[in-house]
Amino acid sequence: MSSSRRSFLRELTGAVRDVAAAAxxxxxxxxxxxxxxxxxxASLERYSRQLVxxxxxxxxxxxxxxxxxIVVGAGALGSPVAMYLAGAGVGxxxxxxxxxxxxxxxxxxxxxxxxxxxxxxAHSAAAKLGFLNPEVVAEPYQVRLDAxxxxxxxxxxxxxxxxxxxxxxxxxxxxxCCAARIPLVEAxxxxxxxxxxxxxxxxxxxYRCAFPEPPPxxxxxxxxxxxxxxxxxxxxxxxxxxxxxLTGVGEPLVGAFLQVDLALLSFLRVSVQRRADxxxxxxx
Amino acid sequence: xTRTLDITGLTCPMxxxxxxxxxxxxxxxxxxxxxxxxxxxxxxxxxSAREAGHAVSVEGxxxxxxxx
Numbered sequence: 001m002s003s004s005r006r007s008f009l010r011e012l013t014g015a016v017r018d019v020a021a022a023a024x025x026x027x028x029x030x031x032x033x034x035x036x037x038x039x040x041x042a043s044l045e046r047y048s049r050q051l052v053x054x055x056x057x058x059x060x061x062x063x064x065x066x067x068x069x070i071v072v073g074a075g076a077l078g079s080p081v082a083m084y085l086a087g088a089g090v091g092x093x094x095x096x097x098x099x100x101x102x103x104x105x106x107x108x109x110x111x112x113x114x115x116x117x118x119x120x121x122a123h124s125a126a127a128k129l130g131f132l133n134p135e136v137v138a139e140p141y142q143v144r145l146d147a148x149x150x151x152x153x154x155x156x157x158x159x160x161x162x163x164x165x166x167x168x169x170x171x172x173x174x175x176x177c178c179a180a181r182i183p184l185v186e187a188x189x190x191x192x193x194x195x196x197x198x199x200x201x202x203x204x205x206x207y208r209c210a211f212p213e214p215p216p217x218x219x220x221x222x223x224x225x226x227x228x229x230x231x232x233x234x235x236x237x238x239x240x241x242x243x244x245x246l247t248g249v250g251e252p253l254v255g256a257f258l259q260v261d262l263a264l265l266s267f268l269r270v271s272v273q274r275r276a277d278x279x280x281x282x283x284x
Numbered sequence: 285x286t287r288t289l290d291i292t293g294l295t296c297p298m299x300x301x302x303x304x305x306x307x308x309x310x311x312x313x314x315x316x317x318x319x320x321x322x323x324x325x326x327x328x329x330x331x332s333a334r335e336a337g338h339a340v341s342v343e344g345x346x347x348x349x350x351x352x
Contacts, residue, residue, distance in 0.1 A: 039305065048301045054336060058308050 036135070038065040038089050043135060047089050060247035061089060065135075067246050068092040070157045072145050072173055074125035075099075076226060077163035077187055079110040080235035081242065082138075085161075086129040088243055092137045093129060096153055097121040098144035108228035145169055150176035161185045161242050163235065167214035171280075174199070174207040178281040183245050186257075187238045190224050194234035197257035197272075198241045204255025205272035206281040230262045286315045286348075291325060299325040300332045303349070307338065310351045318347040 038047060038061045050056050067090050071082050074097040082093055101109075101116040101124055109121075116124040122140035129138035145153060145164070150172050154160050160182055162173045170186060177184040177199065184199040186207045199206050237258065244252040259268040276282055289306050291299045303318055310316060320326055322345060330340045330347050339350040 044301060044305075045298060048297045051301045052297045052304065052332075058305055 036065065036091075038062060038135070043089075046133070046135070050088060055249045056247075060249050063247045064089045064243070065091045067158045068094070068156060069242065069246070070094040070096060070154050070160045071163055072096045072160065072169065073163035073165065074109075074111060074121040075105065075163065075165065076108040076228070076231035077189060077235040077238060078125070078161075079108075079112070080232055081161050081163055081239045082125055082129055083111065083132060084236065084239035085242060086133045086136045086138065089133070090136060090246070092139065094139045094141055094153070094157070095122045095125045095129070096141040096143060096145050097125070098142060108226060108231045110232070145172060147172045147175065151180065154180060154182055157182055159183050159185070159242055159245055161238055163187065163238065167211075167218055170207060171214075175280045177201060178206050178284040181284065185238050185241045185245065187234050189226055189231045189234040190219065192227050192230045192263040193259075193261045194230060195257055195259055196234060196237045196241060196253065198245060198253040200245075200252075200254050201281055201284055205274045206278060208280040209275045209278045210257055210272040212275070212278075227262075233262060234260060286317050288317045288319065290319045291329070292319055292321050294325070296324050296328055299329055303329055303333065303347075304336070307333075307336075307349065307351050312351055314351050316349045316351065318349065320345055320347060 037043065039058060047061055051061060069085055069090050069092070071078050071093060074082065074095050078095070078097070082095060086093055099121050101112045101119050101121055103117060105112060106114065111125045111128045112121065120142045122142045126138040126140040129136060141153060143149060154176055160173060160177050162170055162184060164170060164173065174184065174186070178201040181201045186197045186199060188195050197207060197210060241253055244250040256269055256271045259270060274281065287306065287310060289303060291302055294302060299320065306316055318329060320329060326342070326345060330342055333340045333347070333349045337352040341348045
């Protein structure tokens with residue numbers, strides 16, 4: 001590697017650490033985001049390639065900039081989800097993650113880089129999202145979501161995207177979203193397969209209606225492995241469904257889940273009925 | 285009344301983005317006169333407007349679009 005390239009990378013690493021450190025330090029006076037009008041001339045070009053789509057409109061773009069979205073998990077699914085939502089112009093992104101960046105994360109967690117090893121993922125993610133789109137307010141929450149703190153974390157959100165990696169967290173997120181009637185996009189990925197499900201509480205089946213109990217021998221990413229691009233595909237589908245739910249553009253996947261087998265490239269859409277005795281959504 | 289839009293300082297895709305957003309703000313039947321440069325915009329904007337279902341006519345470097 002040339003010395004100029006080395007010094008460039010050193011500067012870049014320093015910049016990332018500075019931003020991450022600034023995000024962790026209590027800000028005296030938070031700087032306002034550069035622009036809050038997605039259709040101001042300065043912002044228009046940023047969103048131009050989605051604005052030219054016949055399906056997209058000024059209303060869709062404004063719906064995104066007015067939206068507040070919580071992304072649970074800043075890992076393999078959370079990376080593409082948060083990046084696409086930030087890029088598309090979602091106004092506020094709350095990133096919830098309690099882990100630090102580890103070397104074994106980097107093959108699939110696109111928001112984190114080797115110089116980020118040891119940095120809390122929520123802060124590493126928020127810093128990168130700020131680089132990607134300074135018009136987005138990216139808020140790191142360095143905390144593990146659980147049943148007790150979930151209602152407070154999702155309060156006021158227009159949508160929650162669950163990119164966590166455990167059934168326990170998914171059930172906590174689902175229960176909190178049902179209780180608060182906040183739309184939710186669930187997903188999971190393992191090996192070369194995954195699943196995506198959109199949930200509009202009380203309109204269609206929720207995650208627990210579809211999966212009342214966790215599988216008894218559920219493997220985790222740590223024991224079963226996962227291929228980076230497989231997580232990228234599932235996370236991208238999750239981001240797509242999130243944009244549909246936020247803007248009303250396209251037909252969102254609600255009351256059904258999509259089973260994706262990437263080894264065979266097969267996509268299966270499975271309709272799910274609400275359960276009258278669902279502990280999460282029946283009483284919501 | 286005809287609205288006017290000057291996109292002579294823009295390049296693709298901003299030429300159509302500006303035109304499309306202006307059309308979204310208009311009522312069906314209203315006319316928009318778009319002033320553009322020779323070349324890319326004059327080729328692409330009328331085509332995009334027709335694909336979106338609007339009625340289009342071109343006079344010199346002025347594109348007249350009647351909102352669908």
